[in-house]
Amino acid sequence: MCGTCGCDSGAGEVEHSHTVTLEQDVLAKNDGLAGRNRDWLAHHGLFAVNLMSSPGAGKTTLLERTITELGGPVAVIEGDQETVLDADRIKATGAAVTQVNTGAGCHLDASMVARALDTLHPAAGTTVFIENVGNLVCPALFDLGEHTRAVVASVTEGADKPLKYPHMFTTADVVLLNKIDLLSYVDFELAAFERDVHVVNPAARVLPLSATRGDGLADWYSWLSASRPRQPVPG
Numbered sequence: 022m023c024g025t026c027g028c029d030s031g032a033g034e035v036e037h038s039h040t041v042t043l044e045q046d047v048l049a050k051n052d053g054l055a056g057r058n059r060d061w062l063a064h065h066g067l068f069a070v071n072l073m074s075s076p077g078a079g080k081t082t083l084l085e086r087t088i089t090e091l092g093g094p095v096a097v098i099e100g101d102q103e104t105v106l107d108a109d110r111i112k113a114t115g116a117a118v119t120q121v122n123t124g125a126g127c128h129l130d131a132s133m134v135a136r137a138l139d140t141l142h143p144a145a146g147t148t149v150f151i152e153n154v155g156n157l158v159c160p161a162l163f164d165l166g167e168h169t170r171a172v173v174a175s176v177t178e179g180a181d182k183p184l185k186y187p188h189m190f191t192t193a194d195v196v197l198l199n200k201i202d203l204l205s206y207v208d209f210e211l212a213a214f215e216r217d218v219h220v221v222n223p224a225a226r227v228l229p230l231s232a233t234r235g236d237g238l239a240d241w242y243s244w245l246s247a248s249r250p251r252q253p254v255p256g
């Protein structure tokens with residue numbers, strides 16, 4: 022997967038020093054651009070949320086419902102390898118949206134987000150949701166300049182993901198456990214999942230919810246409100 026994007030960094034066992042240097046260069050360049058995004062977002066009074074998960078965890082469904090229920094202006098940057106399917110779903114809610122297709126790439130990077138922000142030019146006070154490419158691995162390594170990171174996990178994926186993909190959960194500010202309406206149909210131990218999230222990231226909030234049935238969404242909206250920068254600078 023990461024052979025095409027040069028992002029399989031953080032693996033201490035990588036033997037070829039040339040590869041390690043390339044990865045460090047890629048990530049260092051990305052960190053610089055992410056810093057510029059962060060400054061740009063602050064200057065324009067925007068609040069940016071990086072939404073990450075494996076494919077099919079329910080990011081787009083959660084966004085559709087969040088946009089209609091949260092209130093206030095929302096803009097969305099949609100990341101997928103191909104198609105504008107998710108952008109079309111978001112557009113139907115009335116929110117501003119731009120689709121980024123990464124082709125062979127398996128994550129969004131800061132330069133893609135910079136171009137998307139330039140296209141969207143959201144008004145001050147807008148919440149910008151960045152729906153990352155569905156992937157529990159390399160999106161965690163790429164700072165986009167966001168204020169906060171939300172990882173969506175779902176009960177149908179199994180409770181073992183925090184220990185199997187620790188980088189993703191280590192960098193999360195909040196873990197949204199989706200599809201809890203299906204708990205009675207699957208073998209998923211909620212307490213074990215929460216315990217393992219906190220093994221890799223003691224500070225992460227875990228919010229069980231159902232984006233389709235509505236359970237727990239009020240907690241998600243409260244969390245968003247509390248995480249928003251207090252005094253956005255007018256653009």
Ligand code: MG
Nearest residue numbers: 080081107152
């Ligand atoms: Mg999606």
Ligand code: ZN
Nearest residue numbers: 028127128159
């Ligand atoms: Zn990648």
